[in-house]
Amino acid sequence: MSRFARVHGVKRATGAYKVLNRQVGKAQEAYSMIQEGDRVAVGISGGKDSFTLMWILRERLSRIPVKYHLEGIHIDPGFDDSSADEIAQYCESMNYRLRVEKTDFGIRAHSDENRENPCFLCSRLRRQRLFELAQEMGCTKIALGHHKDDLIETLFMNMCYTGEIATMKPYQEFFGGEITVIRPLAYTDEKNIAYFARAMNMPEIENACPTSGASKREEIKQLLEGLYKQNPKIRGNLFRSMSRVKTDYLLK
Numbered sequence: 685m686s687r688f689a690r691v692h693g694v695k696r697a698t699g700a701y702k703v704l705n706r707q708v709g710k711a712q713e714a715y716s717m718i719q720e721g722d723r724v725a726v727g728i729s730g731g732k733d734s735f736t737l738m739w740i741l742r743e744r745l746s747r748i749p750v751k752y753h754l755e756g757i758h759i760d761p762g763f764d765d766s767s768a769d770e771i772a773q774y775c776e777s778m779n780y781r782l783r784v785e786k787t788d789f790g791i792r793a794h795s796d797e798n799r800e801n802p803c804f805l806c807s808r809l810r811r812q813r814l815f816e817l818a819q820e821m822g823c824t825k826i827a828l829g830h831h832k833d834d835l836i837e838t839l840f841m842n843m844c845y846t847g848e849i850a851t852m853k854p855y856q857e858f859f860g861g862e863i864t865v866i867r868p869l870a871y872t873d874e875k876n877i878a879y880f881a882r883a884m885n886m887p888e889i890e891n892a893c894p895t896s897g898a899s900k901r902e903e904i905k906q907l908l909e910g911l912y913k914q915n916p917k918i919r920g921n922l923f924r925s926m927s928r929v930k931t932d933y934l935l936k
């Protein structure tokens with residue numbers, strides 16, 4: 685355990701820390717996500733996933749031989765002023781570097797001029813800005829806090845709403861490899877992250893988005909939760925199925 689972990693009182697979360705560390709290590713190994721000298725922009729939303737992501741990337745840095753640089757970026761969707769301030773305060777207290785970018789993406793996505801689903805437009809604008817800022821800051825990798833449950837939900841979202849079989853990749857290159865999105869929590873269950881974040885007293889900063897909690901993704905989440913209650917093996921099987929695709933048994 686690193687000095688960073690001890691200083692931040694990881695003892696209370698030892699079990700969850702061990703699982704988190706093992707699964708992040710496994711993802712890193714499977715995809716060689718971060719290499720020596722990388723400048724990594726970490727997308728910080730104010731929720732448990734991205735705070736846990738920043739924490740574990742920072743903690744590993746003080747323990748593993750590979751050296752890299754972390755830059756937090758928060759894209760403020762413009763609903764209120766207080767959440768960005770709270771995120772900045774927490775990051776400062778943890779000594780994380782953070783850039784806050786004020787935008788009106790959330791407001792625009794919910795205005796009458798937008799004919800799309802607000803979540804689609806908001807996340808597209810946020811992603812574009814995140815890419816631009818990362819490049820401006822000299823980062824070639826962008827780390828996002830998506831976890832195992834997000835990947836399974838995305839598979840279902842794509843099947844149900846776009847008629848495609850696809851998910852988010854743990855390691856995904858863009859613009860011919862100029863920038864790479866990495867998802868170091870891809871092998872980690874949301875439950876473990878939630879337990880870890882609570883035990884570590886990480887703040888969960890209120891999301892002022894009016895669509896939050898009422899999205900299509902939330903419906904899929906509920907559906908999956910129902911399946912997992914019937915048989916807990918289903919989560920693992922669904923996750924594994926994404927890397928065991930029998931294309932010969934699909935339609936043309």
Ligand SMILES: Nc1ncnc2c1ncn2[C@@H]1O[C@H](COP(=O)(O)OP(=O)(O)OP(=O)(O)O)[C@@H](O)[C@H]1O
Binds near residue numbers: 727735758761814828
């Ligand atoms: N406003 C934002 N600014 C920067 N990065 C963001 C922002 N919103 C989301 N992200 C990044 O995208 C990831 C997935 O976003 P999503 O909205 O699905 O969050 P989530 O599953 O609720 O996670 P979290 O607990 O981090 O909020 C986040 O973990 C974070 O890395």
